Amino acid sequence: MNSSYKLWVTMFLATLLVISCSDKADNPTSPNYTTTEDDYADASEDAGSAVADPDEGFLSMFEANAENSMQPGESKGGNGFQVADTSYSHNGLLFTWDKTYYDADSNASEAYSSETTVRVFSGMSVVGTIVRPRRTAEIDQSGYVNITGVTPGDAVLSINGSIRRSVSSEFQAGWRGVRKEFSGTHTWTIVNLQLGRNRLLFPYPLGGEIRGTADFTRIQVTPGRTKTVTVSMEYTVSFDGSRYGRMRFLSGMEFWVDLASGECHKDDPDDE
Numbered sequence: 001m002n003s004s005y006k007l008w009v010t011m012f013l014a015t016l017l018v019i020s021c022s023d024k025a026d027n028p029t030s031p032n033y034t035t036t037e038d039d040y041a042d043a044s045e046d047a048g049s050a051v052a053d054p055d056e057g058f059l060s061m062f063e064a065n066a067e068n069s070m071q072p073g074e075s076k077g078g079n080g081f082q083v084a085d086t087s088y089s090h091n092g093l094l095f096t097w098d099k100t101y102y103d104a105d106s107n108a109s110e111a112y113s114s115e116t117t118v119r120v121f122s123g124m125s126v127v128g129t130i131v132r133p134r135r136t137a138e139i140d141q142s143g144y145v146n147i148t149g150v151t152p153g154d155a156v157l158s159i160n161g162s163i164r165r166s167v168s169s170e171f172q173a174g175w176r177g178v179r180k181e182f183s184g185t186h187t188w189t190i191v192n193l194q195l196g197r198n199r200l201l202f203p204y205p206l207g208g209e210i211r212g213t214a215d216f217t218r219i220q221v222t223p224g225r226t227k228t229v230t231v232s233m234e235y236t237v238s239f240d241g242s243r244y245g246r247m248r249f250l251s252g253m254e255f256w257v258d259l260a261s262g263e264c265h266k267d268d269p270d271d272e
Contacts, residue, residue, distance in 0.1 A: 035251070039231045042182060043214040044247055044255040044264040050165050050186055051210060051237060051245065053262030055091045056130055056139060058163070059205070062195055093128035093139065112150075120147040124163075137169035145190065149197070156206065159193040184216025193239070204259045205239035212237070244269055 052059050087096040101109045103116040112120075126141040143163030149156050168183040189211045196202025215232045234250040237257060245257040247264070255264045 033229075035231055035233065037253075039218070039229060040233070040249060040251075040253045040255070041264070041266070042180075042218055043184075043216060043231070043233055043235070043249075044257075046167060046169075046182065046184065046216070047186055047212060047214060047235065047237070047247065048255075048257040048264040049262045050141070050167075051262065052257055052259045054260075056093060056126065056137075057262050059195075059259065061095060061097075061124075062157075062199065089128075092130050093126055096125045098123040114152050117150060118148065120150055121145075122147065126165075135169060135171045137167055139165065139167050141165040143188070155197055157195040157197060159190055159195065159208070161190045163188040163190065179221045181219040181221075182216060184214060187213045187215075202241070204241055204243055205245070206241045208239055210237040211235075242270075 049056060051057055054060050087094065089095075099112075099120055099122040101112050101117045102119040102121065103109070103113075104118050109117070121144065123144050124142070126139055129136065129138050141163060143161060145159050145161035145163075148158045163186075165186045165188070166184070167186075169181075171180040171182065191209045191211060193208035193210070194206040196206060212235050213232065214235065216230075218229045218231075220227045220229075235247055237245045237247045239245050239259075243259055244265075245259055247255045247257055254268075255266055256268055257264055258269075
């Protein structure tokens with residue numbers, strides 16, 4: 001083997017090594033990938049919408065003054081109980097509740113009784129497409145909740161349950177031709193979520209947590225480059241009666257969810 005051929009082979013192998021190392025370093029799905037603040041921001045933004053967005057959020061289904069309130073209540077603006085199984089459409093989404101009522105001895109009934117019902121078990125789902133300026137999202141959410149605090153004299157609902165939410169969305173930034181495609185799944189365990197029966201006096205959860213796992217893929221397209229990220233992370237959203245729920249990731253990264261809008265903030269609004 002002549003010296004020029006050896007030199008060519010050496011240069012070719014070195015080039016392959018550089019390319020291989022570069023691909024690994026730039027590939028967010030590689031074992032060496034470190035979760036970035038953008039990853040946390042995307043996960044928190046989607047989770048915040050799922051929790052508190054006025055149209056698609058879980059808490060909106062309990063609003064006392066909402067047009068299609070699902071709050072247990074004698075009327076949609078009061079403190080009684082929404083007794084029937086309910087299905088309604090709102091802004092491209094179909095909301096469905098399928099309720100079973102239980103007395104103190106765990107006897108089931110298909111009808112609510114103000115005298116005997118002490119617990120409600122409800123399957124629930126949210127399915128459809130929501131369209132907003134620069135964002136379109138397809139949502140498929142289902143699960144169940146157990147609700148206590150439903151007798152006429154109770155002041156606070158206590159909610160426990162499990163929910164799985166899948167979302168596929170596209171976001172168009174207003175600058176530099178940046179476009180994001182986001183698909184993921186949030187799996188929730190709702191733990192002792194406390195809602196005041198009179199939501200007009202107590203508009204935000206008084207206590208409890210939503211413990212979640214987010215698994216998502218984000219594709220970010222900019223002129224001349226496409227970047228794909230696949231990430232899994234755990235978080236907890238905790239409530240204390242204030243307007244902002246604290247979202248804390250397992251890594252320690254924190255965001256604050258505006259429970260009036262579903263928007264997330266990196267800095268604690270109470271410190272501003």
